[in-house]
Amino acid sequence: MIDTHCHLTFPDFHGKIDQTLREAAAAGVTGCITISTTTLDCLDALAIAQAHERVWCSAGVHPLYADLNDDRAAGRAGPAHIWDNLKRVATHPKCVGWGELGLDNHYPTPTHDIQLAVLEEQLAFIESVNHDKPGGIGKPGGLPIVIHCREAFDDLLPILRSTRLPPERFVFHCFTGTPGDMMQVFDFGAFVSFTGVLTYPNAPELRDAAKFMPLDRIMVETDAPFLPPVPHRGKRPCLPAYTADTAKALAELRKVSWPEFHHQLNENTRTFFNIDAR
Numbered sequence: 536m537i538d539t540h541c542h543l544t545f546p547d548f549h550g551k552i553d554q555t556l557r558e559a560a561a562a563g564v565t566g567c568i569t570i571s572t573t574t575l576d577c578l579d580a581l582a583i584a585q586a587h588e589r590v591w592c593s594a595g596v597h598p599l600y601a602d603l604n605d606d607r608a609a610g611r612a613g614p615a616h617i618w619d620n621l622k623r624v625a626t627h628p629k630c631v632g633w634g635e636l637g638l639d640n641h642y643p644t645p646t647h648d649i650q651l652a653v654l655e656e657q658l659a660f661i662e663s664v665n666h667d668k669p670g671g672i673g674k675p676g677g678l679p680i681v682i683h684c685r686e687a688f689d690d691l692l693p694i695l696r697s698t699r700l701p702p703e704r705f706v707f708h709c710f711t712g713t714p715g716d717m718m719q720v721f722d723f724g725a726f727v728s729f730t731g732v733l734t735y736p737n738a739p740e741l742r743d744a745a746k747f748m749p750l751d752r753i754m755v756e757t758d759a760p761f762l763p764p765v766p767h768r769g770k771r772p773c774l775p776a777y778t779a780d781t782a783k784a785l786a787e788l789r790k791v792s793w794p795e796f797h798h799q800l801n802e803n804t805r806t807f808f809n810i811d812a813r
Contacts, residue, residue: 731764
């Protein structure tokens with residue numbers, strides 16, 4: 536299996552990526568997707584993916600970075616987000632998705648209005664370079680889209696429904712919602728992905744929700760360096776190797792044999808990201 540969502544560009548992994556990937560492989564996690572958070576970070580993510588055979592990347596702006604002026608952070612005057620960087624990354628074969636993008640109502644900043652403006656601009660940009668457009672990107676339907684949705688299902692789902700992007704090309708990463716939230720995502724037609732939060736004793740409602748989604752619409756991830764699963768909870772950083780712990784906990788929760796569940800996870804990852812997850 537692979538870790539479908541981690542952040543190898545974060546400081547926790549500087550100078551440690553080779554070691555991190557070796558430890559993951561030893562645990563049966565044969566690769567990972569390093570997820571972008573800004574229009575500068577996506578360039579670093581692509582560089583890491585290019586340097587490692589079993590690493591892929593994405594291109595997008597995280598809602599909690601929606602107010603970051605990338606040019607200003609680099610010591611230049613300029614626009615808040617450099618959308619051409621996303622297109623540059625997305626055209627590379629090692630880029631397998633857009634995102635992560637979405638809404639986060641858990642934190643007071645950036646404000647909802649700022650997050651919403653960046654989300655809408657980003658979705659419009661993705662639609663403009665979709666596969667059926669001149670110069671389009673990816674296979675039919677375009678690259679899949681990694682969604683960040685924290686306490687924002689009622690706000691975000693109507694926005695996604697209003698686009699021309701296929702519902703089955705979205706994955707709600709790090710799903711931590713309620714059974715009711717899961718029903719909304721199921722009705723919409725998207726995938727969901729689970730992190731180590733699934734294993735936490737204080738997450739019984741999440742485990743109830745995780746029993747609901749059909750097996751062919753589930754993936755696993757770490758969101759490393761965050762959210763290590765039990766028995767690694769409290770460690771920093773979380774490591775891609777820990778994907779296996781979450782996957783085995785989910786198989787046990789779903790009462791599905793490990794060989795069957797493992798095979799289905801890899802099939803789901805292959806279907807969604809169009810990469811070999813074995």
